[in-house]
Amino acid sequence: MTSDDRARALIEARQARPTAARLQVLRALLDAGRPLSHQEVQQSLELDRVTLYRVLDWLADTGIAHRINAADRITRFSVSSAPHCHAHFQCEQCGRIFCLPEGAPILPGPLPEGFVLREIEMTVKGVCADCAHQG
Ligand SMILES: [Zn+2]
Numbered sequence: 001m002t003s004d005d006r007a008r009a010l011i012e013a014r015q016a017r018p019t020a021a022r023l024q025v026l027r028a029l030l031d032a033g034r035p036l037s038h039q040e041v042q043q044s045l046e047l048d049r050v051t052l053y054r055v056l057d058w059l060a061d062t063g064i065a066h067r068i069n070a071a072d073r074i075t076r077f078s079v080s081s082a083p084h085c086h087a088h089f090q091c092e093q094c095g096r097i098f099c100l101p102e103g104a105p106i107l108p109g110p111l112p113e114g115f116v117l118r119e120i121e122m123t124v125k126g127v128c129a130d131c132a133h134q135g
């Protein structure tokens, strides 16, 4: 399946209209395979800022993508199919962020009685394979 087909299928699964802007942005996220900031998406697309922000917010609100709020205060977006229960990895050299594989929810400890878990926001820091390779 091409990323164009995947983008269309993800949008149609939400009973939504696959507009040209939605398809373009979603395809960029699928092709990147890692979380992208507004700026990174804009670099590869010919979309005006307002449309881009609106589409990214729409993707996050429908659950097609998820937002990652990293310590550098740049919001990034990544395609997700499952509830957002995975950690992120931030490379301290190139600054890129990666979604780590979905696993058992990582909790520092049990939740107090009666609390309900909705989302875990966790960033692991280190050096990515590309940067580690460069020495
Ligand atoms: Zn890196």
Ligand SMILES: [Zn+2]
Pocket (backbone or CB within 6 Å): 066, 068, 078, 086, 087, 088, 098, 099, 100
């Ligand atoms: Zn993620």
